[in-house]
Amino acid sequence: MSKDEAVQVSDLLRPRHVGMPIKRTEDPRLLTGNGEYTSDRRPDRALHVAFRRSEHPHAKILRIDTEAAKAALGVVAVFTGADIADDYKPVIPFSRMPSYYATPIMALATGKVRYVGEAVVAIIADNRYLAEDALELIEIEYELLDAVNDPELAVAKDAPLVHELAQTNVLVAREFKKGDVKADLASAHIRVRDRFEMSRIAPLAIEPRSYSAEFENRRDSITLYTSSNIPGIVRDALSESLDLPGNRLRVVAPDVGGSFGSKGSLYPEEILLCVAARKLRRSLRWTADRLEDISSSSQAFAEIIEAEMGFDKDGIAIALEADVIGDVGAYSIYPWTCGLEPVQVVSFLPGPYKIQSYRGAVRAVATNKPPTGPYRGVGRPVSTFVAERLMDMGAKALGIDPLEIRRRNLVRPEEFPYRIASGIIWDKTGFVECLEAAAEAAGYESLLKQQRAARAEGRYFGIGLATYAELTGIGSRIAVAPGMPINTGSETAKIRVDSTGAVTAAFGVASHGQGLETTLAQIIADDLGAKFEDIRVIQGDSDAVPMSTGTYASRSAVLGGGAAKHASYILREKIKKVASHLLEASAEDIDVSGGFASVAGTDRKVTFKQIAKAVYSDMRTLPVEAREELEGSFTYDPINGTTAGATHLVAVEVDPVTCFVKILKYIVAEDCGRIINPMIVDGQVHGGVAQGIGAALYEEMVYNEEGQLVSASLVDYVIPSAVEIPDIEVLHIESESAVAGGFRGMGEGGTIGAPAAIANAISDALSPLGIDVSTLPMTPQRLFNLLENARTNVKGSQP
Amino acid sequence: MKPAAFDYVAPRDLKSAIDALVGAGGDGKVMAGGQSLTPLLNFRMARPSLIVDLLRIPGLSFIELRENTVVIGALTRHADLEFSDVIAAHLPVMAAAMPHVAHLAIRNRGTIGGSLSHADPAAELPMLAVFYGATIKVEGPAGRREIPAEEFFVSALSNCLEPEEIVFEIEFPVLTSHTGWAFEEVARRFGDFALGCIAVSLELTDNTVSDARVAVMGVDDTPRRLREAEEILRGAEGGARTALRFAQIVRASVSPADDIHVSSDYRRNLIGALAERAFNTAFARAVGAKP
Incomplete structure (x- = not known):
């Protein structure tokens, strides 16, 4: 379904890489154990760090005795928050949001501990074993404080405060309003409402967080290797905090084993390692163990949403109202703030629908749990869950098919660009096209038939739909997080041909599983005319480009790809000029392709190597003024960004005995614009859906009433494995976007659609019992309770 | 860590x-x-x-049929049990259970002696030992002794061994006359610890149950043989009524605990449903089997 008119004649003559399912060039090294993750780093005589973490959710630190630990075998140093207070500036997650309180980020807990797992003392020793032995020798005297666990109780006037200086547990409160919602709801033909909840979950990258702060005595400098997906942001923040200029503080994200958001913020341990490395003038290493990673990396969701939607008699959604409480945990994170997730829930709640009046209010509430942060899809898994449930509840109340009611409410092709009620503008995207494609691929009518047959046999068969839209590749005009003062709207590509004729392309974006080394090389191969195999992509290294932030918010194909296209063009023009001298032809007649420059229509050609030699080492061939450095550099800013959309369609069967949900069919029809590599796009969708299935059916961080984490291992925090993931059919609607290359971001979408589609499918399956799903994950226990209640109610109604 | x-x-x-x-x-x-x-x-x-570490001791990894028992060395890996022809032919319930023992990598490393000694109440091998009435042979400073499986498991993660005793061999009697069997297990994910699990095997005489063996796990402190449930099956015929009655007895015989995954009510309900299914499967298999 690609638009052929977008292909130019010259494109057809050259080898095309964009659009081809090229195998990922990073995979051979990763799959054979030759990748280099942060914990593979072996800096010279590095010391190891271990953290003593709080076992209390909320307590005042009265006294810390580290004497015995300092004297323990192999211990080099022991630091408390007080010991390093003068060595760095706390990092403040600023925001221009009104009524926002920014909690400072300290390297170690200072004064109070605010969640179980918060780092209090750091031990630096010859190895991790000895460091952990010494942890046991630290004595900490605490005064226990009442823990704030329930965000709904935390907003009460007399609730204990997580941050006394904030004078409230509400760290942000915001409201979005358009039209007269009260009046429109009152005039609605029908209204549906519910209280929705998505549990706190963990992003759970398989590689835990890992840092290696490598101190270079000679230059009094630090290179921090970090398993981060925002190495650029980490560099800039640490430079400020440590008062260390960028040319003495290099931050590199080497191979990174997944993030899903958990490695997308600055962490206290990153500050601590750099502070301690500088103090001790030694290199330091730390890798979180699973317990540390699951209890101290940023978590997600934890939101309660009271929402109501009103429809007219034709099934047009006319008004939407929502009150959201986000349990954001103990601290605001850098740079996104604690508003990132809950505020996005209300900004995206109207989704791809033309709802005219809207009120969305949100409170981000501090509790004694780890901070929440970015999670694949940010805000939209939750907003989509709520909006799509309400859409289905409306359809049911009106007797309209769920597919049909979406047809009536989606923004239609002729209506773009469209500003939804929360203020977000969607550019032209295939909303309706995705819906229709998914329905057709699923054989929607035959699924309905199957459902009737299953119901006749007493089986619980359900069909669920979810449509959504997301803003991707966000440029400088829009803040990725509300009110955030740093620019995340541009990325740089620096592409050069060196004196050997080799092509090296440097980016600040930082792949942590997305395959950017492959896709960026595909773009460069086409737009520069280089041989794909000859292109080396450097990424995630603050020394490689002057400015960068990283890879997040589905931005790297759009921003990195756009920068690659422009930088390639600049370099290609330089190559053409040199080739025109060497081949004695006009630059306009030179074609660059496959690592050669040739005179169009002839067999006269020169290689990149010959061109490089002429520029850099052969002093006779070119006049001095024509020896221009073979480098193209460009910083690309898509200004607004671009919309991506999709429809998920899932068929499930609920087993009333095990209360397990079996996924029988899963279809995704998505529009990510022009596809760079369909194999990678499919892989991203598969992975995203798998993660969304986890959020819908399995994953839940359980904190008990005492504020202790009781799901702290992979036995108790259940993530789906390959066995639990069904076949996923992916359809592509390639409506090209207006940004360079026509790309749209797509790395998060799978996770956005899956929870909503599955919740709708389960509700549909159990509609004969009158069961509506309003809480996720729908674990066997929750389904068991719903089924038991339904059985009791049926019994109760039949005397 | x-x-x-x-x-x-x-x-x-x-x-x-x-x-x-x-x-x-x-x-x-x-x-x-x-x-x-x-x-x-x-x-x-x-x-x-x-x-x-016992793994350097030779001669403790074997699976042998000796008359009517299968004798298994304590250091035999789970994967060896899973793929053994002797197990498949003579201990069919064990053969059916082995793929449920954790995950492939763990089955390649873990041993039967290790699993029995660890005594996890939701692990398959302790339950199979109880089900088959295995004899666990141990050696200690005072010499060797033999412990019936039902006496071996004391409570969750606790066995009756003295600190210096080591399991070296396990004898599993073959249930020769039992021609029908079933193994049902439900776990959150395939390979996880069971939310409920039951093994049933039946001897049939003239389409009537003449002997039965029933064991469960994941619903108590230790794996358990359910003698009362076995008793009600003796003399019973196949069919929905027997299956239902059997399920009721099984449900009433267990005392599961709540945990982070599911409640005791869930487990009790599940084990009943699994019991019903297992009886029907075992009975159909016995009827279909050519003696």
């Missing part, structure tokens, strides 16, 4: 292993694959001063 310091020995015979344990004065711990012990060490929930 690193273990506290410990000494490590890997003796070449059972006697030396026992001597090493005696030398540790009750502070030694046997390792036989390490699939459960290693996490306990890393969490520092177990802090032995000495680890006695």
